[in-house]
Amino acid sequence: MNSDPLSKLNNAGVSIWLDDLSRHRLESGSLATLVRTCHVVGVTTNPTIFASAIADGETYDSQIHDLSVRGVGVAEALRALTTSDVRRACDVLRPVFEATEGLDGRVSIEVDPRLAYDTEATIAEARALWWLVDRPNLFIKIPSARQGIPAISACLAEGISINVTLIFSLDRYDQVMAAFLDGLEAAHLAGRDLSQIASVASFFVSRVDTEVDRRLERIGSAAAARLRGRAAIANARVAYARYEQVFSSPRWQALAAAGARPQRPLWASTSVKDPTYPDTRYVVELVAPGVVNTMPERTLRAVADHGEVPADSIHPYGDAAQKTLDSLRSVGIDYDDVVQTLEDQAVAAFDTSWSALGHQLGRALQLQDPAADSKES
Template sequence: MSEQNPNLAALSAAGVSVWLDDLSRERIQSGNLQELIDTHSVVGVTTNPTIFQHALSHGDSYATEVAELAGRGASVDELIRTITTDDVRSACDVLAPVYEATGGVDGRVSIEVDPSLAFEEDKTVTQAIELWKIVDRPNLLIKIPATKPGLPAITRVIAEGISVNVTLIFSVARYREVMSAYLAGLQAARNTGHDLSRIHSVASFFVSRVDTEIDKRLDELGGDERLALRGKAGVANAVLAYAAYQEVFVDGGDFPELTAAGANVQRPLWASTGTKNPDYSDTLYVTDLAAPNTVNTMPEKTMQAFADHGEVRGDVVSGHAAEAAQLFASLEEAGIEIGDVFEVLETEGVDKFMKSWQELLDATADTMRSAKQR
């Protein structure tokens, strides 16, 4: 019988759900995903356009299906939709026992709406409902970006009884709007008779990208005092987000009434947790963000690093909001325009996913042409 890695098991015991930030058909068919569930405490999977672009561009796991669909005259969009939803459905099936064992909290697999729809509310809602029906698994999460047009889309999709992973959150201010959108969706779902206990949501707060952008600006400004602030903003931002989560879902507000109706909290999820600066610990965004009722979605490289030498020091997030706020005050004093940082990060985040999606379209079109010529 397989044994869980002790470091990741300790992280799980501290209240952190370990999700893998990657998916491919090879990972599913080889048994690797099941192995990570059995040995690395993995209880969920997230995907995004970049992950699918990489999966479809490497190896030959998709060759047969691509050739078959191309032979039927499928369009590039139809082919990508079929392949990605097939993979996500299969991953949902692999994680179904976890879903059952955790009462639906974990065992989740995320699929993202087309990133080109990030600023189109109605089309986002339509595609979210379509993806939910195509995958047809209760442990699916539909990823919707937390752009301004994404907020009402989140409310409308939740109102349909569909579980949502809200992605690309950078600022605490936007995160508060995301929580409000979730609560409004639950109220609407309740009013139309949906079972609130079956609706789940996570709010994906991006971490390392905050440090990357702020560190770059600190380097440009220079000076020892400014440089001493590098590598601290990402964690501090997440600490402030967790305090906002506790305020809304733990300490009161309107949520107790919804809880009585069976509603689930919207858990904070720490995304972009691979360390991009080699000067920082490769487990920084795992060790320093351990807190109850959170999710940490990790690239496999980060997961393996934590398995090898990660530390769990208990809840290192709760009760540290004042220190985090002080750090941001120091950054402002140092000349960092925090609001501009978050605007740049959101724009870049959407652009990166759109670029990956276009690369996926182009690569798939090339593959289809080759398949037709054989």
């Protein structure tokens, strides 16, 4: 593999994370190989990724058998399976974590998505996962739904490092950054070492184009057609400008003086959903210092093979990005409705994946339960 484009991405200040994890990837050494050869310095997971991994992987059968014999319920079995993988991934990334002094080498695990609209339950689950994995390079993923905002602040205040996920809206991103500052200020008042608390804000990209393009096609005008495929990157570029504004403010400067690190923007959903678009566009068009780009392996390999990586593809286009968003509104795109629709759909999709996995795991636990066999006989 020609890794030169990945080197350029790394040199431009973009941290390359892998958006995938499975026990097979851990046991085969695939993750370690990507870390060693492809500049991968972090891992993100989500309920859909775990649902796919556990459903398709025989590598989980032995642990599922043991959980069944012990009479463990479905919810705790899910925690055991997922935290086992994440703990091992944290250990694989630990040398990166130490070499970067805690900046990278991070692995994320998400709270049960069914808790997204319950603040107290989200906090409790975050605490449980933080304790279960018990690794300093862990991120707990909390959705940025309205009820998740106070949970983010509360967990950061307790010293739990947080990956805020499912951000589509610029206004929501403003709330997320404010929650981060609130949490660190509370942690500082409690006497915590701010240098040990980390956070990223996962701003979703390609799904914005999917939804906006669908609406543009329905509008059907020439002006709408010219805007096709431009919403997602513009949205992310404007978000980056807001990030720079917040993390140059006096409020942030006070926290930085106390040892805090900024909450980095993380570009998520970077695989191309429309095959007519270049398969590297959500990577090479969002290059700037201090960001993370998490991508599935297929996208990673596409960038490595033929990605044309600029030194900076955000700062020169800031004004144009805002004009694009304004133009979308002028042709009839309701931005607020788009981003709320995407947030609702994303939470529902993860909920569905997690629930389906729970039903499947419940059947597997029952099938391997000796007590169930004796009852049938």
